[in-house]
Amino acid sequence: MAAIDDLPPLREVIAAHGLSARKALGQNFLLDLNLTAKIARVAGDLSDTDVLEVGPGPGGLTRGLLAEGARRVVAVEKDARCLPVLAEIAAAYPGRLEVLNADALDIDWAAQLRPPRKIVANLPYNVGTELLVRWLTPPEWPPQWDSLTLMFQREVADRIVAQPGSKAYGRLAVLAQWRADARIAMTLPPEAFTPPPKVRSAVVHLTALPEPRFPADxxxxxxxxxxxxxxxxxxxxxxxxxxxxxxxxxxxxxxxxxxxxxxxxxxxxxxxxxxxxxxx
Known part of the structure; x- marks a missing residue:
């Protein structure tokens, strides 16, 4: 596996810090740095962009975002066990990574970033849908983000991009597609993660529209x-x-x-x- 930076491979990092994914936090660690860099590239040019990442864990996607040139990354991590690992990444990328030990549901995320802003995250399974709905339903539109590049269980990803007449079509599809262009950018098998989840995962890319597709309150x-x-x-x-x-x-x-x-x-x-x- 080609290295994307001078830091150790993620398996070594996890072993050195005694980290293990916790089911209660919806954690599944993505350890292939080639994959995390590929996900970061789905978000487009990051060189003049602040990025919000939720649930970085041991920092695989964080490293991908920084290696792909993100101006600044604000990583929100609830699990304090991951903070020493993320501090090492911050030291390797001086001035470009800020880590907040907080619950993403409780913070004013936009106040932490300068525009333009993008959100890129391997979302914890237990809060992913709730966060997406919040980002899609701000009090004012256009939102404070330009795009969302988010990993979900494949079933949730299918619901986001579903078309009328399909079983997956529902509230999530309407909320997402009313105000954004949504597409599935890539899929990942369970074995890409540690521990492997029981389902496939997919990365969804949503680009905010300047106005909703049709007028409505x-x-x-x-x-x-x-x-x-x-x-x-x-x-x-x-x-x-x-x-x-x-x-x-x-x-x-x-x-x-x-x-x-x-x-x-x-x-x-x-x-x-x-x-x-x-x-x-």
């Missing part, structure tokens, strides 16, 4: 979509009846058939219904 759209997919086996007229007593008329006005189910409705259709619901 974000809160109303979120409520409509959540109700529709909350009872996805029901027809729209049943799943959304709590929204308004005349929901069938409103569905028809939005160009939707009351007998359709949520997975048949394109994003444009949900946005049309949200605009109608906004009239009260």
């Amino acid at each position: 974000p809160e109303i759209l979120s409520r409509v979509v959540q109700m529709a997919f909350g009872q996805r086996r029901k027809m729209l007229r049943a799943a959304l009846k709590a929204l308004a007593p005349d929901i069938e008329d409103r569905l028809a006005e939005a160009g939707l058939r009351p007998t359709d189910r949520a997975e048949q409705v394109p994003i444009e259709g949900f946005c049309a219904l949200a605009r109608i619901m906004a009239r009260g």
Whole structure:
């Protein structure tokens, strides 16, 4: 394996520091530095960019980001066991890595980085979806990030890029694709990780759009979509009846058939219904 920097291989680092991935923290360490550099390249040119990384663990992706030229990386790590390893990486890349021993759900991440900002992370499985939804639903748009390059379980990645009519299509697809271009950039087998997870993983790249694809109030759209997919086996007229007593008329006005189910409705259709619901 070719080295990407002068630091030791990750297996040696983990052994020297007695690190082991903890299931309770959703940890699966990616040790192939060629792979971590490849993931960093998916994020595009990093030379004039601050990068947020969540859950760096022993720092494989951190090293990839720095080796690929990131102006600055802010790594948020909840597990204090990993801090000495990350400190060694910071010393090897003076002034370019800041490590925060914190929970990513609790910090004002944007205040830590200068624009332009990108988020690149092998997200802990237990908080990955929650973080993604937060990044996709800020109070104002465009968001404070330019792009997201995130690793998920393949099942979650499929849900992000799913199209109407598929079983994977749901709330996550609508939230992601309403305001961003989303694609699966690469897939990784379980054996790429230590310990190997029981599922395949995939890297999803999302680029923020300057404006949402279709006009809609974000809160109303979120409520409509959540109700529709909350009872996805029901027809729209049943799943959304709590929204308004005349929901069938409103569905028809939005160009939707009351007998359709949520997975048949394109994003444009949900946005049309949200605009109608906004009239009260």
